[in-house]
Amino acid sequence: MSASAAAALSAAMARIPPVPADPAGRELLARFYRALGDPTRLALLAFCAESERTGNECVVHAGLSQGRVSAHLGCLVSCGLLEVRRAGRFAYYQVTDPRVAELVGLGASMVADHAAGVAACARVASAP
Amino acid sequence: MSASAAAALSAAMARIPPVPADPAGRELLARFYRALGDPTRLALLAFCAESERTGNECVVHAGLSQGRVSAHLGCLVSCGLLEVRRAGRFAYYQVTDPRVAELVGLGASMVADHAAGVAACARVASAP
DNA sequence: GTAAGGCATCTGGATATCCGAATGATAGCC
DNA sequence: GGCTATCATTCGGATATCCAGATGCCTTAC
Numbered sequence A, B: 001m002s003a004s005a006a007a008a009l010s011a012a013m014a015r016i017p018p019v020p021a022d023p024a025g026r027e028l029l030a031r032f033y034r035a036l037g038d039p040t041r042l043a044l045l046a047f048c049a050e051s052e053r054t055g056n057e058c059v060v061h062a063g064l065s066q067g068r069v070s071a072h073l074g075c076l077v078s079c080g081l082l083e084v085r086r087a088g089r090f091a092y093y094q095v096t097d098p099r100v101a102e103l104v105g106l107g108a109s110m111v112a113d114h115a116a117g118v119a120a121c122a123r124v125a126s127a128p
Numbered sequence C: 001g002t003a004a005g006g007c008a009t010c011t012g013g014a015t016a017t018c019c020g021a022a023t024g025a026t027a028g029c030c
Numbered sequence D: 001g002g003c004t005a006t007c008a009t010t011c012g013g014a015t016a017t018c019c020a021g022a023t024g025c026c027t028t029a030c
Helices: A003-015 A023-035 A039-050 A055-062 A066-078 A098-113 A115-120 B003-014 B023-035 B039-050 B055-062 B066-078 B098-113 B115-120
Strands: A083-087 A090-094 B083-087 B090-094
Touching: A023 B023, A023 B039, A023 B098, A023 B115, A039 A055, A039 A066, A039 A090, A039 A098, A039 B023, A055 A066, A055 A090, A066 A083, A066 A090, A066 B115, A098 A115, A098 B023, A098 B098, A115 B023, A115 B066, B039 B055, B039 B066, B039 B090, B039 B098, B055 B066, B055 B090, B066 B083, B066 B090, B098 B115
Parallel strands: none
Antiparallel strands: A083 A090, B083 B090
């Protein structure tokens, strides 16, 4: 193969981040997906994707305690799924990264094809 | 955010399906992401993406008890992330859905941009 | 200066998930 | 038939995550 082709190949291999080979990297990636693995956080994500929302609006929308919603929002911001803009007493949350919508769309698409399996998957302990 | 990013975001969000409006659908989607939220399952996913693997190969690769690995593989199959082909005593696992690679690539890409935040996000209880 | 509102953090209890080990079920080999 | 290998399921314990409520800090209004 030509030198340029080899360079293109290695560039392509480096561009796509696969599942990390080191345990720490995998733990990090798993943490990221767990951030998406809560229905309340998904609802907040969708809510803040429509338009910018204050913390209190999120509390009302989620119907949970203020402290819990604040922690959920902090988790989403920390993981890069949400951006926060602070102005005075208020904190405005919004989804800005288009990859979030892609992730959610892909997940929803796969769930649509395997709804029964996902519902049945108990990961270990199912019916009490 | 830039105009092009905003356009990409709204285009992706408008593409069906978004985050489900009903709580049951959100719980299902959250369950799906939790299936991706375990480092062992991510490692198995990457292992079975390279080529078809038997259950025992997965046990050796994961370095966990056979029963636990079997449960992890069952979870991945149930959620549509992995496909299983049974032949005699053996079960052959493989990643066939290209959306899995897209999901993992997107997640890894976002983690690469927010590694410190993801590591710091404890979702409730952090350092012991 | 004082009071009130918005947000983040801490505490303790309930639930979910992960783990190894043991057990059960089925297929291939002697 | 009997035996072993492969895979699935169950059991009890340890850890992580979620929740409501209370507390503290900062900003705005009076």
